[in-house]
Amino acid sequence: MASAGEEAISPSNIVFEEKVDGETKDFTNIPLEENPQKKKKQPRRILHFSDGILEEYSTDEEEEEKDKPEPVDPKTLSWLPWLWFYFVALAVGALAVADYCGEKLAWFFGITTPKYQYAIDEYHRLREIEAFSLERRYNRLQLHDVM
Helix, strand or coil: CCCCCCCCCCHHHCCCEEEECCEEEECCCCCCCCCCCCCCCCCCEEEEECCEEEEECCCHHHHCCCCCCCCCCHHHCCHHHHHHHHHHHHHHHHHHHHHHHHHHHHHHHCCCCCCCHHHHHHHHHHHHHHHHHHHHHHHHHHHHHHC
C-alpha cells in the first residue's frame, strides 16, 4: 500500500512515450522497419523462369560503371584488324540466329517440356483417385453409423 504522501500508481496512469530529439515517440506505435524513410531496394533485373521468378539486385561492385571501350570505326583499320572485326561481328550474328532458330524448333517439336512429365501427371491422377475412394469409403461409414 502507498503511504499517505505517495499516490498509488495504476496501469491506466502510465504513459508510454519517449522524447528523442525534441520529438515525442509513442511506444505503442513502433515501426517494424529499421529506417522507415529508407526506400526499398529495386531489383536490377527480374528474370522469369518456368518454376518461379528471380530478382537480381546489383551489388556495390556492379554499380561502379565499367569503362567500355570506344566503338571501333572499321574504315580506319588496316586489313588484318578489319578482317578480324567483321569475322567477330559475323560470328556473333550467326550465334544469335542459331539460338533463336533452336529455341523455335525446340518449341515446335515439344522438347521444352519436362522429360518425365507423363509420370508426374499419372502420379497426381492416382492420388486424386485414391483420395476420392477414401472419401467415398469414409462417407459410407458415416452413413452406416447413422443408421
